[in-house]
Amino acid sequence: MDKLEPHTSKEAAWRSRLLRHAQSGKTIAAFCRDESVSTASFHIWRSKLAAASGHAANPTQPAAFIDLGTIANTSGVTSIVHPSASVPTPTSGIDIRIDLGGGIVLTITRR
Structure with a gap:
């Protein structure tokens, strides 16, 4: 088995899970409870996948502050x-x- 395969399948599962959460309208806590995953894992994977794709961790929320110097x-x-x-x-x-x-x-x- 390729070393990348377990990580890739985990990554695909989390991408799918994050998409389901975005479409669910549920809070993170409620969604994680229904999915039987920890909220810490949810936040870690959301950050990890956002960093890998170059997008913000939560694109649905606008920036609350912009530092103008x-x-x-x-x-x-x-x-x-x-x-x-x-x-x-x-x-x-x-x-x-x-x-x-x-x-x-x-x-x-x-x-």
């Missing part, structure tokens, strides 16, 4: 500085420009 306040001018942001020097207020790629720039201005 530090806030600098000089001469009454507040700017948010982020490594991927291009911030013009405003006369007053806050200007945030973020290049999202593909020719799309997000600009937020507060005066």
Whole structure:
């Protein structure tokens, strides 16, 4: 038997289980109880498979927080500085420009 086969079949079983959970509408605790698996195993496999596929661990929940970096306040001018942001020097207020790629720039201005 190939060494990868047990892991591959486990992986396939967990992919199927995670899909069933997503379609079930149940809480993780209720689903795991019905499936006779621990919630710890559920979380471990969900994280492991998400990392392997390059997706977020729970794609149905939006990000609750986005770190824009530090806030600098000089001469009454507040700017948010982020490594991927291009911030013009405003006369007053806050200007945030973020290049999202593909020719799309997000600009937020507060005066």
